[in-house]
Amino acid sequence: xxxxxxNPRHKITKRGQNVTFRCDPISEHNRLYWYRQTLGQGPEFxxxxxxxxxxxxxxxxxxxxxxxxxxxSFSTLEIQRTEQGDSAMYLCASSRNRGYRDTQYFGPGTxxxxx
Amino acid sequence: xxxxxxxxxxxxxxxxASLELRCNYSYGATPYLFWYVQSPGQGLQLxxxxxxxxxxxxxxxxxxxxxxRSQSSFNLRKPSVxxxxxxxYFCAVGVRTGNQFYFGTGxxxxxxx
Numbered sequence: 001x002x003x004x005x006x007n008p009r010h011k012i013t014k015r016g017q018n019v020t021f022r023c024d025p026i027s028e029h030n031r032l033y034w035y036r037q038t039l040g041q042g043p044e045f046x047x048x049x050x051x052x053x054x055x056x057x058x059x060x061x062x063x064x065x066x067x068x069x070x071x072x073s074f075s076t077l078e079i080q081r082t083e084q085g086d087s088a089m090y091l092c093a094s095s096r097n098r099g100y101r102d103t104q105y106f107g108p109g110t111x112x113x114x115x
Numbered sequence: 116x117x118x119x120x121x122x123x124x125x126x127x128x129x130x131x132a133s134l135e136l137r138c139n140y141s142y143g144a145t146p147y148l149f150w151y152v153q154s155p156g157q158g159l160q161l162x163x164x165x166x167x168x169x170x171x172x173x174x175x176x177x178x179x180x181x182x183x184r185s186q187s188s189f190n191l192r193k194p195s196v197x198x199x200x201x202x203x204y205f206c207a208v209g210v211r212t213g214n215q216f217y218f219g220t221g222x223x224x225x226x227x228x
Contacts, residue, residue: 106151
């Protein structure tokens with residue numbers, strides 16, 4: 001069990017640029033989640049996949065955000081035309097499909113800074 | 116709507132002293148409750164969880180938490196704090212409908228020698 005991994009760990013970009021983050025979940029986990037965490041706050045849910053299907057999206061996920069999980073394994077989160085307000089830590093988590101008793105295991109996060 | 120409140124933004128304790136971090140939740144049904152710890156540069160690590168049964172749950176690193184339905188609380192405790200426990204602690208609630216966790220704003224723990 002190698003845990004959830006995320007790349008890159010840090011990303012600095014200029015406003016208006018596009019960025020893409022990758023998450024590799026724990027291998028036998030079929031659920032994958034994205035959260036955003038800003039300074040002084042707890043993580044906020046963005047979106048969730050079960051296998052390759054994106055089943056839930058938060059209102060926080062504007063049209064500039066898109067997430068994919070093409071083969072039900074790794075996932076990517078893309079932010080287009082970044083804004084300074086997008087600066088945050090982006091966390092990925094994965095879990096087995098145990099319904100509402102799921103336990104989510106988190107990766108180290110990708111810290112995005114938009115200049 | 117479901118929510119989680121961690122009333123203490125920051126707590127300072129001496130090494131060896133006992134610790135209690137407060138967590139209150141708002142949810143209409145039986146919640147599923149979690150405590151996570153986040154160290155600088157690290158991801159969230161699960162300390163313990165409550166789904167049902169015994170209301171006192173044991174976790175890793177000597178932590179325990181007690182679910183009190185009457186108080187809508189799930190406070191985290193440790194009898195003797197170590198310097199390595201300095202970190203940010205998050206309480207979270209999982210709900211029966213939907214698949215997301217709701218997190219509190221966290222409590223930052225400082226341990227002084």
